[in-house]
Amino acid sequence: MARFKRLHVLTTMMETKMVPLFYNPDAELVKEVVKACYNGGARVFEFTNRGDFAHEVFAEVNKWCATECPEMIMGVGSVVESATAALYIQLGASFIVSPSLNPDMAKVCNRRKVAWLPGCGTLSEVNLAEELGCEIVKIFPGKEVGGPSFVKAITAPCPWTNIMPSGGVSPTKESIEGWINAGASCVGLGSQLTPKEVIEKRDFAFIENKVKEVKAIIAGLK
Numbered sequence: 001m002a003r004f005k006r007l008h009v010l011t012t013m014m015e016t017k018m019v020p021l022f023y024n025p026d027a028e029l030v031k032e033v034v035k036a037c038y039n040g041g042a043r044v045f046e047f048t049n050r051g052d053f054a055h056e057v058f059a060e061v062n063k064w065c066a067t068e069c070p071e072m073i074m075g076v077g078s079v080v081e082s083a084t085a086a087l088y089i090q091l092g093a094s095f096i097v098s099p100s101l102n103p104d105m106a107k108v109c110n111r112r113k114v115a116w117l118p119g120c121g122t123l124s125e126v127n128l129a130e131e132l133g134c135e136i137v138k139i140f141p142g143k144e145v146g147g148p149s150f151v152k153a154i155t156a157p158c159p160w161t162n163i164m165p166s167g168g169v170s171p172t173k174e175s176i177e178g179w180i181n182a183g184a185s186c187v188g189l190g191s192q193l194t195p196k197e198v199i200e201k202r203d204f205a206f207i208e209n210k211v212k213e214v215k216a217i218i219a220g221l222k
Contacts, residue, residue, distance in 0.1 A: 002094040003066060004073050006113045009044070009095050010135045010162075012073055016043050017186040017218045019164065020211065021077055021097075022194050023048035027060040029202070031068070033194060034061060036204040038069040040211025046077040046097055046188065049084065059091045075115075077166075077188075082108045089114050097166075097188075099140050101125050106132035117164060121145045123154055126161060136162040136185060143168025148182035155183035164188055171210045176217045189214065 004012075013019060020037045022045075024030050034045055047058050062074045075095035076088040082104045085096045089108070095115040098105060102118065109116035110133050119140035120126045129137045139145055139154075142165030146153070151163050165179055166188030179187050193214075198206045 002089070002092055002112075002114055004094045006095075006115045009073050009075070009115045012043050013136060013164070013186045014162065016041070016215075017180060017184075018042060018211070018214050019044045019046050019166075019186055019188045020193055021046035021048055021166070021188055021190050023050045023054065023078075024199070025051050025053070025057060027057045029199070030057060030061050031064055032202070032204050033199075033207060034065060034069060034072060034074075036207040037211050038072050040208040041215040042211050043071055044073045044075070044095075046075050046095075049076050049078040049088070055087055055091060058088065058093070062092045079105070081105065085109060085116070097138055099138075101129055103128070103132055106134075119166075123158070126154060126158070126163075130161065136164050138164050138166055138188070140165075141167030142179075142188075148178045148184070151179065151184050152182040166190065171214045173217050176214060177221065180218065180221050 020042050022033050065072050065074055073094045076093045077097035079085050079096050079098055085105050085108045089112050096109055097117045099119040117136050117138045118129050119138045126137050155161055162185040164186045165184050169187045170192045193210055
């Protein structure tokens with residue numbers, strides 16, 4: 001069962017405005033990345049569902065988080081069907097993120113009152129996701145579907161829509177300001193927050209400092 005209620009998860013996403021996302025088959029390495037993000041000020045983290053036995057890695061990290069990073073809200077991304085969503089919910093995921101819109105997943109997540117953020121690429125998909133009960137929709141891949149101008153075009157006629165772009169978001173002032181000022185409620189930060197060379201060197205201070213920088217940029221927008 002999720003440690004955090006759905007409303008708390010969604011509110012935290014919109015308050016902190018950033019969701020780091022990461023995957024590695026080494027649970028100990030994932031813990032270090034989560035800890036670095038936590039120390040930097042992130043309070044929501046998306047573990048990406050990739051590779052064999054990814055759910056076992058998540059289970060270990062999520063249990064560890066409960067004591068070592070107690071305020072960190074752990075969720076899972078790259079979930080494309082209801083069975084996998086149910087599996088991760090059973091392992092305590094507090095939210096589920098999808099790269100696409102699969103209505104079957106809405107029933108599973110809503111039944112357990114777990115936030116679901118499906119990937120959308122058109123206004124019609126965004127509207128359908130909202131009809132299915134989504135409070136925050138993901139646009140993916142953010143850069144390819146139109147970037148910040150796409151977010152602005154969606155939120156102009158639909159100001160009630162909350163959007164989290166993922167893919168094409170950089171931990172830089174220009175990128176963060178561009179997305180948030182266009183109307184994004186929060187942003188997903190992936191490989192540019194955790195570059196391959198940084199992970200290979202286990203330079204977790206780099207990640208912590210980048211998260212702090214993003215937090216400061218976001219604070220300057222309020």
